[in-house]
Amino acid sequence: MITQRDIVLEFFKNNANKNVLTAEVVDWVTVEYKKRTKKPFRDPDRQIRQLYSDGILQKIKNGCYRYDPNYKPSTVSGDSFTQAQRDEILEAGNYRCCICGVSEVEGAQLHVDHVVPRSKGGRATIDNGQVLCSHHNNMKKNYGQTETCKRMYNVLYQQAVNLNDQKMLSFLRDVMEVYDKHNINSHINWDQSNRLVKPTSIHKNAKTKKASIKKARPSKDLIIDTQGSIQKESSGKLAKKLMKTSSSNINNE
Numbered sequence: 001m002i003t004q005r006d007i008v009l010e011f012f013k014n015n016a017n018k019n020v021l022t023a024e025v026v027d028w029v030t031v032e033y034k035k036r037t038k039k040p041f042r043d044p045d046r047q048i049r050q051l052y053s054d055g056i057l058q059k060i061k062n063g064c065y066r067y068d069p070n071y072k073p074s075t076v077s078g079d080s081f082t083q084a085q086r087d088e089i090l091e092a093g094n095y096r097c098c099i100c101g102v103s104e105v106e107g108a109q110l111h112v113d114h115v116v117p118r119s120k121g122g123r124a125t126i127d128n129g130q131v132l133c134s135h136h137n138n139m140k141k142n143y144g145q146t147e148t149c150k151r152m153y154n155v156l157y158q159q160a161v162n163l164n165d166q167k168m169l170s171f172l173r174d175v176m177e178v179y180d181k182h183n184i185n186s187h188i189n190w191d192q193s194n195r196l197v198k199p200t201s202i203h204k205n206a207k208t209k210k211a212s213i214k215k216a217r218p219s220k221d222l223i224i225d226t227q228g229s230i231q232k233e234s235s236g237k238l239a240k241k242l243m244k245t246s247s248s249n250i251n252n253e
């Protein structure tokens, strides 16, 4: 007795190593199944999705699958993502690095990363997955999630000092103080010379503000663009750019 699954798989095996559109499969299996069993095949899509989630089919894109007899799906060992999970995480992340937003179309190599690394007990669940470009994945591998973020905030913080962006400074001071409060990544220093200068006291004492901003210098492990072109860029864009500069330096890439 032939099952619905068998007949869907039969079509894929007859078309091995070809990208097959769901519609082609559905057309063929509905007719064939009726012919052989005299019964209607109501939801062939579900069988295709099941074969895919069992690791037998590969998903090429939405509505397009492929059967490759030599394909070995990732093992479901609890700490590695399956292909289906990887696809879902990539899709949720819009196929872009969650830090810099770069995509494969723009030439980046994307990685599906464990937010909490496997070495620290992070499991292969969708919730623990994120998309990173190879550059930021390397950075995270070296520094870990909170440390990578602290370094990014540090770059942004220095930039806000240089641009005298009070709103950003106020936000970033709070962020850094949260790191300090919880004693997270305390080995990474941040320039605290502006720490106690609150926006209200700045207005009362403009001279102090200027002096403290002048004093602000990047910490040792950060590279700040000193070419003068920085003033024209938004702090967000600039932070990304600077992050690349600083981290590539750190990683010796």
Ligand SMILES: [Zn+2]
Residues within 6 Å of the ligand: 097, 098, 099, 100, 101, 102, 132, 133, 134, 135, 136
């Ligand atoms: Zn990136």
